[in-house]
Amino acid sequence: MSKQSIAPRREKRIQKSQMVDDATLLRQQIDSISAQAPRYLFRIWSSQSGGNARFNSTERIIPHAFLENDSDARSMIHHLGRTQIAYLANGHLRSGHVPTVFSSWTQSLPQLLSWARSGGHRYGRYIAVIDTTMLDPCNVVLYTPLMKTISNTIVEFPYEYLIYGVVEGPGYKAIPFEEFAEFIKVNRASDRSDTNYPHQREGLSELVDKASQLAKLYGKTFEAAIMSHLLTMQPASRATTSMLASNIAQLRLPEDWLREADPLRSGANVGTYPEAVRALDMMQRVIEVAKGEKTVAARESAASETRTAAALDEICAQKASQQKVGGEEADLARNRQAQARMKRMARQLYIDMIGWRPHELV
Known part of the structure; x- marks a missing residue:
């Protein structure tokens, strides 16, 4: 077989390989853009x-x-x-x-x-x-x-x-x-620079109320996200932003907002548009507030459980003493009480160090 007949075949193989490589690269580029x-x-x-x-x-x-x-x-x-x-x-x-x-x-x-x-x-x-x-x-x-x-x-x-x-x-x-009409009217008139004056607090309260009514129409899946986008349409002071985040955090948030490490795609490309950046920042603040409140609630619950368990331990000890439980049976009862206390202490320490992660506290 001559070299002249081999050369075209080799070129075709190279071209085919290049096409496959580019198709793979194109798929990666598409997926990379979509992930952002x-x-x-x-x-x-x-x-x-x-x-x-x-x-x-x-x-x-x-x-x-x-x-x-x-x-x-x-x-x-x-x-x-x-x-x-x-x-x-x-x-x-x-x-x-x-x-x-x-x-x-x-x-x-x-x-x-x-x-x-x-x-x-x-x-x-x-x-x-x-x-x-x-x-x-x-x-x-x-x-x-x-x-x-x-x-x-x-x-x-x-x-x-x-x-x-x-x-x-x-x-x-x-x-x-048409459902946006009332919110748009209030949004234009609202002042979010400060909340020290009564008329500003009243205006902000009305804005939150209208935003809440509108967000509910989108259902639980979108309520918190819609509220976050509505309440960041205009810039606000840091104090006002914190207050709004605390308000939104009271809603029933999507479960993965509190469960996943990056539920909002922090690397998302929203361009350089401040309103989109503000909305993303607001949702992140809402998550931080909600996680903080859950951690506090978990600590209070754990402390309450500890106090209740301590009271039960004392009652059990008194009954054991009254019934004159002796020897091995008394030792087993004390061991069970000690193990329960250690488990509660470990749980409390975990919450203090890591934060409230209910799926890990089993």
Whole structure:
């Protein structure tokens, strides 16, 4: 076999290897961008959005490309190449000349409400929220400024995240924009620079009340997150922020907020927008307050148990003395009491040193 016939085969193998390597790199880049998505994102839509009422509903968001094709609705973006992703992303962001595989979301609730007030669709508007940790694995979240690593031809909008695929399930919730009317009115008038004056405290109290009413409409899954975003739409003094965090911490928080080490994705890329950064910081403060309160409650409970156990020990000792329990039986009773005391002391020491971690105190 001649060298001339071997050379083309070798080139084909090299090209195939390079294609495989780039496909692996592309998958890693997509997953890396998606991992940097904030936990909570927002979207405004109406029955007129996209020209078809079936695209958006309180049940799900269906990108145009998946409206009539259920089989493709669960496909992964990873099977696409760089050129295809760039073509679809730019088609969605620029012109809408191709059936889109994406829906648009933002990290900024204030910006979204501004769009809602100034947009062309005046009726049937909804404000939707998603918890990106609860999305289907096919729902890759791509922040447009970071998509330059996929292709430098992709346009970027710092307020825009693209979510691939059909968005639905318990991690999605939408309510009518009209429900925001009372909160928006109070929010404009509120003064969060200080709380030393009665009129400021009254205004802040009304703001918290309106935010609470609105957040409840999103259900327990989103209530604390919505409150945090609503109450950080404007800057506040440190004292006011602490007071607001303590108020939000009284809500029933998502279980993983208190259980996981980084439930809010502290490395999330929200751009340089202060309102998004404030909301993320507020949720972190809420978690710290809630964990602190649980630790105090646990210490008080442990102290109460210790006092109760000590009283029981004394009663048992008195009964043993009265019944003249002798020898080995009395020793066994004392040993059991000592072991119980040691277990309570160890538990109290653990709480003092580590903090309240109920899943570890078994």
